[in-house]
Amino acid sequence: MKPTNQGETNVEYQPFEIKEKLKKIFEYHSDQPIETCPIRDVLSSSSDKWSILIILFLGGYDVLRFGELKKRIHGISAKVLTERLRTLERDGYIIREVFPEVPVRVEYKLSNFGIRYLDKLILISEWIKDEMNLVIQSRLEYEKKTK
Amino acid sequence: MKPTNQGETNVEYQPFEIKEKLKKIFEYHSDQPIETCPIRDVLSSSSDKWSILIILFLGGYDVLRFGELKKRIHGISAKVLTERLRTLERDGYIIREVFPEVPVRVEYKLSNFGIRYLDKLILISEWIKDEMNLVIQSRLEYEKKTK
């Protein structure tokens, strides 16, 4: 039973600048902080695991068909893939183009807005890949500590 | 020079550089692409709506108690808040400190790793706030188009 270790408290507190940015994002001063929260209203419907993978894969291939996406995103079902693609299309991240051939061909690609989202996702993905060992180690320590 | 668009969309295709970054992130060449996917293994457990809000609020206040967090994150239940805090602590984003007073006081703050995550979340939040009108407009157009 040990409370949190003071040895790891070399925590650098967030600079004032960061707090100012957060205030701007959430508009603390505003009188409708809940209704216009950009995180809930917009980001939450495109930041789930599957949507992120879809955006990243479309970023890597320019254009992909439904079946190609399904094959590359291992484990996703047709139903979920359809749902996520619809939402991403509705919100303007991706463009869906139907070619009326037989059998029909449907292609998906990122919009310019989607590419700007891709840029942010790449930043965060590169970072998490660099630092994921920290997370894995933290999980092991946590397991030992709470055993 | 970018390849030019064809048809109605002025989509700029992703530069080669971006594809190289994506290859690195997913390690296309590797023989275990699923098992070590950083998005699924690490990012997916800290990128849900509630976790993001928790990180952002801790970023704005340095230190917050359980009740203060619950009050600020409108709509979250004690159960979900507890679950998300446990996961974020397990993965090393936040530090939980118990003060054995009566009644007990528990404080949460970001670790240095959590602050680095906060930096990325701020980038993406600022961006989505700037561009969220695009999403809202896209939704309206989509609704008209599919009605």
Added chain:
DNA sequence: CAGAATCCCTTGAGATACTG
């Protein structure tokens, strides 16, 4: 081929009551 439809099980998440 690209989905739509159905079934069905698991998980998420709110509400409430209780406790160290």
Added chain:
DNA sequence: CAGTATCTCAAGGGATTCTG
């Protein structure tokens, strides 16, 4: 105060089958 323990209902998501 900071949770935990239940209960409950809604939503997520997998598997399968069907269709333009």
